[in-house]
Amino acid sequence: MAIEATEEELIAGRGYEGLFVPALFAPWPKHLISAVGIEAGSHVLDIACGTGVLTRAALAQTGPSGRVAGLDPAPGMLAAAAEITPEIEWVLGTAEELPFDGEAFDCVVCQFGMMFFQDRQKAAAEMFRVAKPGGALSLAIWQSIDQNPAFQDIVAVLEEHVSAEAGNAVTVPFSLGDSGVVERHLSQAGFSNISVALHKETARFPSTRTMVEVELRGWLPLFGIHLGEDQIADVLEKSDARLSKYAAPSGEAIFDTSAYVVTAKKPG
Ligand SMILES: C[S@@+](CC[C@H](N)C(=O)[O-])C[C@H]1O[C@@H](n2cnc3c(N)ncnc32)[C@H](O)[C@@H]1O
Secondary structure, eight states: OOOOOOHHHHHHHHHIIIIIIIIIITTSHHHHHHHHTOOTTOEEEEETOTTOHHHHHHHHHHOTTSEEEEEESOHHHHHHHHHHOTTSEEEEOBTTBOOSOTTOEEEEEEESOGGGOSOHHHHHHHHHHHEEEEEEEEEEEEOOGGGSHHHHHHHHHHHHHTOHHHHHHHHGGGTTOOHHHHHHHHHHHTOEEEEEEEEEEEEEESSHHHHHHHIIIIIGGGGTOOOOHHHHHHHHHHHHHHHGGGBOTTSOEEEEEEEEEEEEEOOO
């Protein structure tokens, strides 16, 4: 199905793909893929696929004999994803109401999406419904922000130089740091063999200023916070003092990120 997105939505999707994905998200698909064991011919659903970094990695495993679908509620994300890999089934929708038949997928994966769901229990029930008996699930979720201190520093920069609301917006992705909550949702939905593994990966931004710029241009607008060019330049300049500790000799900003991967099975 062709994804219709406005020019503004498509630009936002391309921005996410160009800035956030290589810097932060690209190292993670290997963990989810190995956790569920995607094989040639597997049927895979990637929920909250964004621009498809994990979906593409899944397709590389299934090959053309598999079925790979990526679902997201943001048309701009899907339109940008479809520009890169048109052969994947990109589907507009939410995790809480998956527009797929029951028992359709061998593997259901979701990378850094669950913290944004309105109703996580309903989403877990939907994941269970669309998985085949014996099917596998893997979810990646950021640990709490105190385990991701570079983001604590970004929050501090925004609180000091933008607003408390701006700082708060950057904490949202780290709001599901307690893996016990996720385990309970999955268990209540019917999943078994639930296990949790902690992983660290390296984030690499082109500079410390880019760490902040992606938030100002790519994240805060989603919360209705729009800054003018003069204010953006001012915040970036002021961020140097706090973020210079992440600057490598190459000029890049390099730091550790920490997340957990939850794996589960639908009883067969
Ligand atoms: C941080 S991005 C992660 C995207 C992608 N998985 C990646 O690793 O790059 C979070 C995604 O969750 C999506 N999302 C938000 N609410 C959702 C919902 N209720 N159901 C499914 N996806 C949702 C957003 O549109 C966004 O694309």
